[in-house]
Amino acid sequence: MDELLAKATQGVEPGDPGAFITIFVNLMRLVPWGQLILWQGVFLVVAVALGAWRGRLAATLGATLLFGPFGWVVPFLPRRAVRPPPLPGSKNR
Secondary structure, three states: OOHHHHHHHOOOOOOOOOOOHHHHHHHOOOOOOHHHHHHHHHHHHHHHHHHHOOOOOHHHHHHHHHHHHHHHHHHHHHOOOOOOOOOOOOOOH
């Protein structure tokens, strides 16, 4: 943890008004962005396959974008029953 903190605060004066931004940028440089984007692409490919197979492509893609591989559960969830609109003159409005 000390090593991470040293990398994040490298070249930062704590009293400087822009210290927060500098520390944030230093932390973002430590994130392996290439691998994260590659894995998200893999998750989306699997989501397209599952969504197309189960007929829920848009819902599966949206859930996968938000939740990663946990979104793969969406095509297997039961669908909501669609009730027809009430007939004119009926009491069920």
